[in-house]
Amino acid sequence: RKPFYNKPLGVGRRKKKKFMNEKMQPKRMEDFKNYLQQQGKSPVTIKEYARQVSLFISWYGDQDTINVQKKDILNYLSYLKHHKNHQAVSSNHGLIALRHYFDCLVGQGIICLNPTALIKLRGVKKRRLHYIYTPEELTELADSYYQLYVKAAEEKSLSGIRPTLYKESCHTKTRNHVMLLFFIHQGLTTREVLHLQTEDIDLYKATVTVQTTTRGRDRILPLHATQTGTLIRYMNGIRPLLTGKSQSGTLFLPVRQDNSEKHATRALIQLTTALKRIDRHFVSLAQIRASLITYWIRTYGLRKAQYMAGHKRIISTEEYLPNHIEELAEDITKFNPF
Numbered sequence: 140r141k142p143f144y145n146k147p148l149g150v151g152r153r154k155k156k157k158f159m160n161e162k163m164q165p166k167r168m169e170d171f172k173n174y175l176q177q178q179g180k181s182p183v184t185i186k187e188y189a190r191q192v193s194l195f196i197s198w199y200g201d202q203d204t205i206n207v208q209k210k211d212i213l214n215y216l217s218y219l220k221h222h223k224n225h226q227a228v229s230s231n232h233g234l235i236a237l238r239h240y241f242d243c244l245v246g247q248g249i250i251c252l253n254p255t256a257l258i259k260l261r262g263v264k265k266r267r268l269h270y271i272y273t274p275e276e277l278t279e280l281a282d283s284y285y286q287l288y289v290k291a292a293e294e295k296s297l298s299g300i301r302p303t304l305y306k307e308s309c310h311t312k313t314r315n316h317v318m319l320l321f322f323i324h325q326g327l328t329t330r331e332v333l334h335l336q337t338e339d340i341d342l343y344k345a346t347v348t349v350q351t352t353t354r355g356r357d358r359i360l361p362l363h364a365t366q367t368g369t370l371i372r373y374m375n376g377i378r379p380l381l382t383g384k385s386q387s388g389t390l391f392l393p394v395r396q397d398n399s400e401k402h403a404t405r406a407l408i409q410l411t412t413a414l415k416r417i418d419r420h421f422v423s424l425a426q427i428r429a430s431l432i433t434y435w436i437r438t439y440g441l442r443k444a445q446y447m448a449g450h451k452r453i454i455s456t457e458e459y460l461p462n463h464i465e466e467l468a469e470d471i472t473k474f475n476p477f
Contacts, residue, residue, distance in 0.1 A: 187232075207241070211254070241254060289312045311381070318406075331349055358446055411423065432447075
C-alpha cells in the first residue's frame, strides 16, 4: 500500500468534477439545440453553432462551462487568432455561437450573466452593398434575359433541329424567367421563391402571399402588371410539363423531394450565370433584393420597406440605408465654405 502523501492533492475531486462534466455536457448541448430551434434557426445554423461551442468546450478543458468568465472568452479568441490563424470574421462566428450558448444557460437559470455580452471584435467588415440597380435597370435586365434566352430557345425549338431538346430547354428558361420576375418586382429571397406554393398566387387580386421563413414574416405583395400574364402562361401551360405527375404544390421546384435541392441549386446557378453574362455589374440575386429595398426606403420610408422586405426587426432594414455622402458634402460647402 502506497503512502498517503504520494497521492497528489485533489486528484479525486478533479476526477469527480470531470465525470460530472462528461455527464452534464451532452444534456446541455441538447438543450442548446432545442433553444436554437425555438429561436427559429435553420438546421444548418444549429449544426454550425453546436460545432463552434464544442470547439470552445474542448479548448476549455475539464472545467464546467458555468465557470466561464470574460477573460476566458478573450483568451479563446486570442487562441483562435494566433494559433489557428482565424480571421476576424471567422472568430466572430464563434463568438456569436458562444453568445447564443450562454444566453441559453442564462434563460435556464444556470448562470446569471453572459460572459460574451460586452465583447466586440474589431476588423469585422459590415455587409457592403454592390452596384444598386434602379427599377428601370432591373426591368431592362429581365427583358434582356427574356430576349437572349427564352425567346432564342423558342426559336430554336421551332426550327426543327432537335426540337425535343430545345423545348425542354425553353421550358426551364421560361421557369427561370418567371422566378427572376419575383426577385425583381417583389424582392424575395431565394428561399422564399423556391418555397412558393401555387395557392399563394391570387390572380384575381393580383397578389402573392409570402409565407414565413426562418428569418422573415408573412406578407402580401402586389404582382406587377407585366407579371400576371407571364404567370398565367407558366402555371397553365409550362408548369404541368415540368412537374409531370408530381403532386407537389410548389410553384417552381419540388424542394422537398429526392435530389430536389441539387436541382433547385442548379437552376439558380444557371440563372445567375446568365445574368452575369448579360450585365457586368451583376454579382448575385441578393443584389437585386438590396436594390429593391433601397428603392422602397427612398420611396415609401423605413416602416413600409420593412413590411415589404419581410424583416422582423427595423435594424435589418436600416442596413440598406444609402450613404448620403454627397449631400453631406454639399451642406458643408453651403454652410461652411471656408
